[in-house]
Amino acid sequence: MSSERISDAELTIMEILWERAPLTATDVAARLPDDRDWSLPTVKTLLSRLLTKAAVEHRADGRRFLYSPLIDREDYVSHESKRLVDRLFGGRFMPLVAHLAEQEKLSDADISEIERLLREMKS
Amino acid sequence: MSSERISDAELTIMEILWERAPLTATDVAARLPDDRDWSLPTVKTLLSRLLTKAAVEHRADGRRFLYSPLIDREDYVSHESKRLVDRLFGGRFMPLVAHLAEQEKLSDADISEIERLLREMKS
DNA sequence: AATCTCCGACTACAGATGTAGTCGATTCGA
DNA sequence: TCGAATCGACTACATCTGTAGTCGGAGATT
Structure with a gap:
């Protein structure tokens, strides 16, 4: 719904969450496709951008966050x-x-x- | 062919040139769709970016340039x-x-x- | 308790994009 | 011939995107 565009890199993250959620940032990083060998900080940046775009949400789990897609x-x-x-x-x-x-x-x-x-x- | 991506704004320019070419920068500006009310400098910037992306070419005509699409x-x-x-x-x-x-x-x-x-x- | 490790938050930074301004040169009109 | 209009070149600048680094604090390890 939210008309904020999702970039290519962000889409890679969304695909991972669409396949399985909720996941921690570390989990997401572990599931990156082979051609996307990003550092953990990169994954976290993308997740936080997706948060501000309201494309994903996160829920605290201890001191980590579990991310889930918000858009279908x-x-x-x-x-x-x-x-x-x-x-x-x-x-x-x-x-x-x-x-x-x-x-x-x-x-x-x-x-x-x-x-x-x-x-x-x-x- | 050239794998440089053409942006949304640039595509607006390409559409104009695909419909009719060659055109001067001023001509292109005159043919902008109503929802793209750009200044002439903006059009020129976009044309020059398309030039470096090898998506259009230009040929001198007096002291102006005539632009034509290079890609189909x-x-x-x-x-x-x-x-x-x-x-x-x-x-x-x-x-x-x-x-x-x-x-x-x-x-x-x-x-x-x-x-x-x-x-x-x-x- | 001291240390190590891992987390999220914040910062960084170059390149792309949207949008436009300035300026020196040229040509056209008076 | 002299100013006005116009052209391309260059500059500007905020935002988005791709990619990553740093840092303070909370938990885990010894």
């Missing part, structure tokens, strides 16, 4: 998708889908899979 | 779309479609359209 991944994903679509496709989702479908080399199997999914959706 | 809108759109899909959907196309369909961002008509598109691709 689904909501975030929707928000960012909409942002891209607004910026690049005049606000319409279809052109994005069409564009990606054209770009992507989908195998026949992929296509069948998507077709199946769509059929299910069309209820 | 299609390429940019592809790049940014892929970035979104990578960041939020693990690089896979189907989860995006599923997400959009679930959020009801896609109408039944859209879905039929996608199906048609897929059928065509399956050649």
Whole structure:
């Protein structure tokens, strides 16, 4: 909800918390993906920025904090998708889908899979 | 191509040049959308940043410069779309479609359209 | 109790971004 | 020809972002 943008680095932290929460700062640092080899202070900085952005909350546990996401991944994903679509496709989702479908080399199997999914959706 | 990211403000300039080029800085400023009421110096700053990012080029015309885009809108759109899909959907196309369909961002008509598109691709 | 260790808070700092101002040179209009 | 308008170059500056360091205090260890 909060319209503060979440940066790339911050998103890395959010993904960790979305997968499992609550976690301490140290726990979060331990779960960083391999390509994000950050120091603990860095993780703490990012967590505190996420706190001020109201994207996560923390609860005291002894003298540590346990962090949990405050915003839903689904909501975030929707928000960012909409942002891209607004910026690049005049606000319409279809052109994005069409564009990606054209770009992507989908195998026949992929296509069948998507077709199946769509059929299910069309209820 | 050039992997330098184009910022939001810079994108506004690119859109103007994609629609019509070459243009002088003053021309660009004159074509700003209503919600971007920037001063001429601002436009010039953005143009020069785009120059160093090799996103536009300029050619002297008397004592002015005529600016033209160096990167294709299609390429940019592809790049940014892929970035979104990578960041939020693990690089896979189907989860995006599923997400959009679930959020009801896609109408039944859209879905039929996608199906048609897929059928065509399956050649 | 003295020390060590770990925590959160605060500070740091370079680069990117949004937004604009100044200034010397040039050209155009009178 | 002389001032006015205009141009590009350079400078400015607050905020955000990526990345990390320092420090005082609370707990744990001996």
